[in-house]
Amino acid sequence: MDLLDNLALGFSEALAVHNVLFCLLGVALGTAVGVLPGIGPTASIALLLPLTFGFDDPVSAIIMLAGIYYGAQYGGSTTAILLNIPGESSSAVTAIDGHPMARQGRAGVALAAAALGSFFAGIVGTFVLAAAAGPLAAAALTFGSAEMFAVVVLGLVASIALASGSALKALAMIVLGILLGTIGQDLYTAVPRFTFGVRELWDGLSFVSVAVAVFGIAEILKNLHDPRTRVRVAAKVENLWPTREDRRRMVGPVLRATGLGSVLGVLPGGGHVLAAYGAYAVEKRVSRRPQEFGRGAIEGVTGPESANNAAAQTSFVPLLALGLPAHPVMALLLSALIIQGIQPGPGVMTAQPELVWGLIASMFIGNLLLVVLNLPLIRMWVKLLDVPYSVMFPAIIAFACIGTYAIDQNPFHVLVMAVLGVGGFVLVRCGCEPAPLLLGFVLGPLLENHLRRALLISHGDPTVFVTRPISGVLLGLAVVALVIAVLPMIRRKRDVVFAEED
């Protein structure tokens, strides 16, 4: 069988001692990068790229750089759970239930659930990549901007589920997030929007400043404002390992999220960004305990974490099968290949089988290394919660400032974070949640870009969204999802009315 031969070839490359070490180095660095906000995988891969020029073997270079990327998806959940500071866009979702779990003394369980879910999803995602990269890539190419617009709409509609409180407030937060996302130079006309003459705003607000502000800083302000919420978290650490009940509740989410993440990861134009948000929405929808979401439901941690890791693996599909970099990290890996003298293109898989299959095999090894690396660290991370608030708060703020400054060594981002942090606190006081805001901020630009691009390509004809079959079906699903979401609300209102009449 071809697949087995190819995998055998891959493992013979990836299991070479030096390649295992580079893989370990990559995933360990990735974990660190994921933990530190502001230093994203793109920046760190760019920084380490020159180091790989000296490598004799292009496989080693690519194994290490890829390890940084998917390793960062593991590490990103750590600060989200412990400190409510999401380091990467995908881990913002993990914070919604992960941090409440930590506050209930279940930080260890949340971290373990994230690590185990990620491990399973990473392995499955890699397997999907190995078995079906070619056909998947071909299918992904049929997704144009009309289809991507429909996917994002479906994602946004489903995500009203992200809110645990009022749906109206969630909607308002999504819209506010979308508006924040429009700041900066317009892609189509190069006109700066909402920049008020501030040069630094031309490139828009950075995700890290927004996320750290509305989650981390707002959380600290809330705690300082109301001393009663300042409970010592670690005082009641129950257990570090998921209980039998926890494990039972993890199985469904892991399986569903892995499937969803694998599919979304392949899509062009930012599909991988949707994975974590989509998985959260799905889990809340299918759960028999939706009221627990937002208050420490383990499904809300395992789902997004699994989806996000599966997507990280399958987002290699366009690169390996077609030589097309779907996002900046993939572009960097492509550039590493070029510098190693490998002509990128759709022929890479046949021309350089040992490279492609070596990389795929190394992902199995890397995911295993990651779980081995991360599980023992949990004990240490949880200890961090013993630190008293008088030390912890200044430390988090310092950490947040360094992280936002590090985005591109510009103090402007720190200022943005400070302003948005106060704004975020006001919103929290008004009972609005930060997660839908961040969702709007991340998906808003995707929504706008794909909408406008689809209309440009159709020469202004809006019917493309329904006449193109995939886009039509997806938008139909979005309408159904909206009806399902609204119906119970109407019924509940009616029940309330009836109850009052009785």
Added chain:
Amino acid sequence: MTPAGPRKVAAYLGALAGLSLTLAACSSGSDPASYPDDDIEVVVPFAAGGPTDTVTRMIAEPMAEELGVQLVVQNVEGAGGTVGAGQVATEDPDGYTVLMHHIGMSTAPALYGEDLAYDPVEDFRTVGLVTEVPMTIIARSDFEPDTFEDFVSYVQENESEVTMATAGEGAASDLCGRLLTSAIGVEVTVVPYDGTGPAMEDLVGRQVDFMCDQTTNTTGQITEGTVKAYAVTTPERIESLPDLPTTAESGQPDVEVSVWHGLYVPAETPDEVVEQLTSALQTALADQSVIDQMAELGTTPVEADRATPEAHTELLTEQIATWSDVIGSQGG
């Protein structure tokens, strides 16, 4: 290529942990006689992994060897490369901050006018030209015309129907597209993307009709036949794609454009420092591994006599005039 020494590894790990913040502060050696005695920062005003970034990283290694210090590549993206260039313009003119910029250095005045915070000629000194990357005119694999002549007449007849992908305003593909459409006298629908990768993805996926982009991005797809190639925009055919005719051969001599890359330092940088950088650049361009790597991308390093401040200043001034005509005529 030498294997990475432990000092170098330590340096990068340190940088990763946030110590890179202090790099700028440490580069204080301002005595031109001892230049260089510290790491040199090379600012690339575009995303890591893009063509300009790739070219920079190719020459950074041999230049570092020649100068005896590290060259640290910094990507300062945004606003068509003007953010990074603007930043370098205001740096200390001590040779420890160098700018690598492409053709956009000459188009920025026409594109941004009053909004441009610097003057590409007055605020910089040129170190030298690095390479000229040829452009290719490519289309989705099922686009009707088969030759460049057919393409031109097809686009002229169906201009309201045809869509052209670009990697965003001011990107190389945008400039080449403007030149091509103005040369053949058409106005097509321009579809900008956020970078070359996504644009290429939609072209391979047959969502848009055509694009004009650098061989660094297109050669692999052309040789595999996932896109249709019509012509290369250089005076001569290129080695990596010998079957591809030139635009001049196909009756469009006006469509001659290449994405040149050059090195710059802030205006007040002393002569001794510029001389050292120019000589290191010339050594790097003669390096066999650089020649080989560039060949993979369908380009070549420029001859030593063009990698000089004089020759490059001449090219830059001439290009600023050319592009102000092309862009000005289309209303920016």
